[in-house]
Amino acid sequence: GESVGLHLPTLSVQEGDNSIINCAYSNSASDYFIWYKQESGKGPQFIIDIRSNMDKRQGQRVTVLLNKTVKHLSLQIAATQPGDSAVYFCAENSGGSNYKLTFGKGTLLTVNP
Amino acid sequence: GAGVSQSPSNKVTEKGKDVELRCDPISGHTALYWYRQSLGQGLEFLIYFQGNSAPDKSGLPSDRFSAERTGGSVSTLTIQRTQQEDSAVYLCASSVVAGGLGNTIYFGEGSWLTVV
Numbered sequence: 001g002e003s004v005g006l007h008l009p010t011l012s013v014q015e016g017d018n019s020i021i022n023c024a025y026s027n028s029a030s031d032y033f034i035w036y037k038q039e040s041g042k043g044p045q046f047i048i049d050i051r052s053n054m055d056k057r058q059g060q061r062v063t064v065l066l067n068k069t070v071k072h073l074s075l076q077i078a079a080t081q082p083g084d085s086a087v088y089f090c091a092e093n094s095g096g097s098n099y100k101l102t103f104g105k106g107t108l109l110t111v112n113p
Numbered sequence: 114g115a116g117v118s119q120s121p122s123n124k125v126t127e128k129g130k131d132v133e134l135r136c137d138p139i140s141g142h143t144a145l146y147w148y149r150q151s152l153g154q155g156l157e158f159l160i161y162f163q164g165n166s167a168p169d170k171s172g173l174p175s176d177r178f179s180a181e182r183t184g185g186s187v188s189t190l191t192i193q194r195t196q197q198e199d200s201a202v203y204l205c206a207s208s209v210v211a212g213g214l215g216n217t218i219y220f221g222e223g224s225w226l227t228v229v
Contacts, residue, residue, distance in 0.1 A: 034218070043117075043204055043220035044156070089155055099144060099163070099211040100172075101218070103155035 012110045019077040021107045023090035026071060030092035034101070035064060035075045039086045047075070047088075077109075085111045115139075117221035119205050125227045126195055134190045134224045138207030145188050146206040146218065147180055156204060162188060163211060195228045202226070 013019050025033070031052035036044035050057045050064045050073075057064050063076040073090050087106040094102045118137040126132050138145050147159040158172040162182040173179070177195075182188040192199055202223040208216045 036220075041222075043222045046217050046219065049217070091156075094158075099146070099161050100158050100169070101156070102158070103148075105153075105155045 009105070010108045010110070012112060013080050015080060015082060015111055015113050017080055019075075019080045019084070019109060019111075021075045021077075021088050021090075021109065023073040023075075023104055024071060025073060025090075025092050027092060027095050027102070028071065029095040030102075031096055032093040033064070033066060033073050034091045035062075035073075036089045036091065036103075037084075037086045038089065038106070044089060080109075080111050082111045082113055085109055117205055117207050117219055119203075119221040119224050121224055122222065123225045123227075125229060128197060128228055129194055131191065131193045132195055132226060134192075134203050134205075134226070136188045136190070136205030136207075136221060138186065138188070138205070139219060142207035142209055142219075143185065144208045144211050144216075144218075145182055146208075147188070147190050148204045148206065148220075149174075150202045150204055150223070152201075159190070159203075192226075195226075197228045200226055200228045 034049040035047040037047050038044045048059045048062050048064045050066050055066050061078045065074045087108050089103050089106045091101040091103045094100045120135045143164045145162040148156040150156050160180045161169040177193045180190045202225050204220050204223045206218045206220040208218045210216055
């Protein structure tokens with residue numbers, strides 16, 4: 001079946017650098033995408049979302065980019081801080097579902113002081 | 114409370130026993146979701162409730178799993194005759210209505226289930 005996947009399972013950056021976490025999706029019917037952050041022992045925390053009629057959306061220190069042509073999603077974190085260390089998941093609304101999300105396996109981001 | 118509340122936070126049970134996991138969604142949220150997360154994996158959809166509509170149970174892995182939502186608020190996920198492969202974190206989430214831009218899905222901290 002179709003699924004959401006990540007290019008890199010781990011990413012290590014220096015504090016203050018910008019981080020980019022990538023995600024590939026294969027279900028062209030999906031039209032809503034979300035990034036979640038999950039710290040060890042905690043539930044996923046919403047970061048930012050984007051609909052397929054947009055190609056970019058910005059939040060506080062984070063930007064999500066969507067390239068529908070190549071079915072690629074990325075999360076950019078500016079001035080990465082140690083508190084950003086976590087597993088980051090991308091998710092899509094499965095084939096356009098208005099409630100069912102399909103999650104990728106996650107990328108572990110480690111920020112070195 | 115301010116967020117989605119789940120209990121117990123940790124549960125160790127013997128194989129073959131039944132377990133109940135509870136979820137209190139954010140007040141006013143009509144949509145409620147259960148997901149399962151195995152070690153080092155992404156989240157797997159289990160079931161979805163929206164108001165008084167019939168739930169979408171399509172993600173439940175077997176008939177040993179069931180869930181109910183009473184009064185449109187609190188939900189209970191029940192696993193009967195637990196097996197070791199049921200060991201996982203069970204995450205509950207809620208949103209004002211069905212998810213989508215502007216209708217953020219908020220997750221609880223999860224119930225960590227270990228079947229021994």
